[in-house]
Amino acid sequence: MSATTGRVRMSPESRREQLLDLGTRLLATRTLDEISIELLAEEAGISRGLLYHYFENLQEFHVAVVRRAVEDIYAITAPRDIGNPLDQLAVSLGAYVDYVSSNYTGYVSLIRAAAGGNEELRAIYQDARAALTDRIFEIAGPDHLAALGVVDSAATRLLVDGWAALVENVTVAWVQDPHGVAREDLLDRLALALPAIVTP
Amino acid sequence: MSATTGRVRMSPESRREQLLDLGTRLLATRTLDEISIELLAEEAGISRGLLYHYFENLQEFHVAVVRRAVEDIYAITAPRDIGNPLDQLAVSLGAYVDYVSSNYTGYVSLIRAAAGGNEELRAIYQDARAALTDRIFEIAGPDHLAALGVVDSAATRLLVDGWAALVENVTVAWVQDPHGVAREDLLDRLALALPAIVTP
Numbered sequence: 001m002s003a004t005t006g007r008v009r010m011s012p013e014s015r016r017e018q019l020l021d022l023g024t025r026l027l028a029t030r031t032l033d034e035i036s037i038e039l040l041a042e043e044a045g046i047s048r049g050l051l052y053h054y055f056e057n058l059q060e061f062h063v064a065v066v067r068r069a070v071e072d073i074y075a076i077t078a079p080r081d082i083g084n085p086l087d088q089l090a091v092s093l094g095a096y097v098d099y100v101s102s103n104y105t106g107y108v109s110l111i112r113a114a115a116g117g118n119e120e121l122r123a124i125y126q127d128a129r130a131a132l133t134d135r136i137f138e139i140a141g142p143d144h145l146a147a148l149g150v151v152d153s154a155a156t157r158l159l160v161d162g163w164a165a166l167v168e169n170v171t172v173a174w175v176q177d178p179h180g181v182a183r184e185d186l187l188d189r190l191a192l193a194l195p196a197i198v199t200p
Numbered sequence: 201m202s203a204t205t206g207r208v209r210m211s212p213e214s215r216r217e218q219l220l221d222l223g224t225r226l227l228a229t230r231t232l233d234e235i236s237i238e239l240l241a242e243e244a245g246i247s248r249g250l251l252y253h254y255f256e257n258l259q260e261f262h263v264a265v266v267r268r269a270v271e272d273i274y275a276i277t278a279p280r281d282i283g284n285p286l287d288q289l290a291v292s293l294g295a296y297v298d299y300v301s302s303n304y305t306g307y308v309s310l311i312r313a314a315a316g317g318n319e320e321l322r323a324i325y326q327d328a329r330a331a332l333t334d335r336i337f338e339i340a341g342p343d344h345l346a347a348l349g350v351v352d353s354a355a356t357r358l359l360v361d362g363w364a365a366l367v368e369n370v371t372v373a374w375v376q377d378p379h380g381v382a383r384e385d386l387l388d389r390l391a392l393a394l395p396a397i398v399t400p
Contacts, residue, residue, distance in 0.1 A: 116316020154379035159389060162370035166397070169365035170358055179354035189359060189397075196396030197366070197389075 016054045019046065023065035027106030032062050032113055063120055066110055070128040073099055090191040101175050108172060133160050150198050159198050166193060216254045223265035227306030232262050232313055263320055266310055270328040273299055290391040301375050308372060333360050350398050359397050366393060
C-alpha cells in the first residue's frame, strides 16, 4: 500500500468502509442533515456517482453512518477487566461521556433524528440501547445481581432502560454545560444511580 | 347558556378555548400530524375559515394545543396536601402515568416532535420540564432536602432532570407493556429513584 491510497485500486468493501469512515468523522462536527453530497465532495472529493455506487441514496448513507457510529459507541464502552462492577461501569460511562464530548454535534443530531420521526434510525437506536442494556446484565452477572438483591426481571430491565435515558440526558446536558460537576464526579453519580434505581 | 352552545354567540376568547379543548381532546387518540383541518371539520364542523380566524395556521394551532396539553400535565401533577414528600411524589407520578395512559398516542407524538426537529415545540417541552423540576425542589423544601443530605446545586438539578427523563422513558414503555409491573409498584420505584439518584 502506498501513501497515495486514494489512487490505488481499492476493493469495493474498502471503498465503502472509507466512505463510512469519512461520514462518521464528519458526524463529529456536523449534524446528519449537514452531511450532504456537496460536503462529501468538498471534504474528500467524493463525487455523487461514487456515493451512489455504494449506497442507494443519501438517506441510506446516513443510516449506514449512524449504524457505524452506534457500533463505535458499543465497542468503546465494552467492559474492561476490572474487578468491581461499579468501577467497570464508571470506566464504560467515561468512554461514553468522552465520545459525546468529541462528537457532540453529530451525536445530538443522531439522537434527535432517532427520537423524532425517522423510523429506521429509531430502530437502530433502540437496538443499540437494548444491546447496551443486555450487556449491563452480563457485566453484573447473576451472582453479583443476586448479592445486590436485584432480580433480572422484565421490571428491572424497564428500569435499566430508564437509567440509560437518564445517562444520555445528563451526559448531553453536562457536555453542553458541566454545571461545575467534575468528570469523575459525574461518572460516579451516573454509575451509583444504577444500583440505586434497580435495587428494590 | 342554552344546550346548543355551538349556536349562541361566543366571545372570541371562548371560541379559541373551545378550539383548543377540541384539539387537546383529539390529541388523546391522534398524533399531532393527524390533527388536520379535515379532521377538525369532520369531528366538530370547524371550517378552515374559523380556524384561521383564531390561529395563523395549522402549525400555530398545533403549538397552542401542545402548550395546553403541557399546562394540563403541570396542573394534574400539582402536589396535594400530603405530609410525606415521597408519598406526595408518588401521587403526582400517578397523575402523570394516568395522563400518559389516557393520551398515549398524542403524548408520544408530542415528545417525539419536541425531541425531533421542531424547535418551537422543544422550547415548550423544555420549559415544562424545567417548571416540573423547580416544583420538585419546592415540594421537598430546603429543610427536607438538608435532612436527606441533598444540596440544591446545579449538579443536583442536572440529576433531577435526568430523573425526569427516566420517568418519561419508563412510563411510556410501561403504558405500552407493563412487563408485569403493577401501577403502585411502578409509582413507588419511580418515586424512590429520585432520592436514590440525588443523595450523594
